[in-house]
Amino acid sequence: xxxxxxxxxxxRTELARAFATHRFAEVYDRLDPDLRWIVDGRPAxxxxxxxxxxxxxxxxxxxxxxxxxxxEVVEDGxxxxxxxxxxxxxxxxxxxxxxxxxxxxxxxxxxAITSYVAEAADPADPxxxxxxxxx
Numbered sequence: 001x002x003x004x005x006x007x008x009x010x011x012r013t014e015l016a017r018a019f020a021t022h023r024f025a026e027v028y029d030r031l032d033p034d035l036r037w038i039v040d041g042r043p044a045x046x047x048x049x050x051x052x053x054x055x056x057x058x059x060x061x062x063x064x065x066x067x068x069x070x071x072e073v074v075e076d077g078x079x080x081x082x083x084x085x086x087x088x089x090x091x092x093x094x095x096x097x098x099x100x101x102x103x104x105x106x107x108x109x110x111x112a113i114t115s116y117v118a119e120a121a122d123p124a125d126p127x128x129x130x131x132x133x134x135x
Contacts, residue, residue: 020082024054037113
């Protein structure tokens with residue numbers, strides 16, 4: 001009878017990176033029952049609403065190619081912040097998004113998430129909205 005190894009236990013940094021890069025399923029079992037997720041200052045989502053929102057986002061991205069352009073991770077005590085810049089390409093065009101997710105931990109459990117998301121200039125675009133062409 002084959003012996004099945006238990007899946008590796010992810011570190012706080014690995015969990016935060018997984019969440020920030022849309023690998024949500026890797027995080028679900030580590031979400032506290034009383035989790036609160038605040039996105040861009042909107043009212044907090046509870047644990048169940050967080051899972052629904054993550055699954056909905058994955059559905060929305062099903063026909064989208066996501067190219068991770070930059071990832072910065074900072075661990076500070078019981079919090080891990082991940083900043084990403086991602087290029088999304090689908091049939092309607094290209095969008096570049098900068099985001100920041102801070103996951104707060106108690107032990108190995110995620111107790112709170114705070115996220116900010118903003119459209120960003122595409123670094124591959126020679127004339128980006130952040131730097132208008134000279135006239």
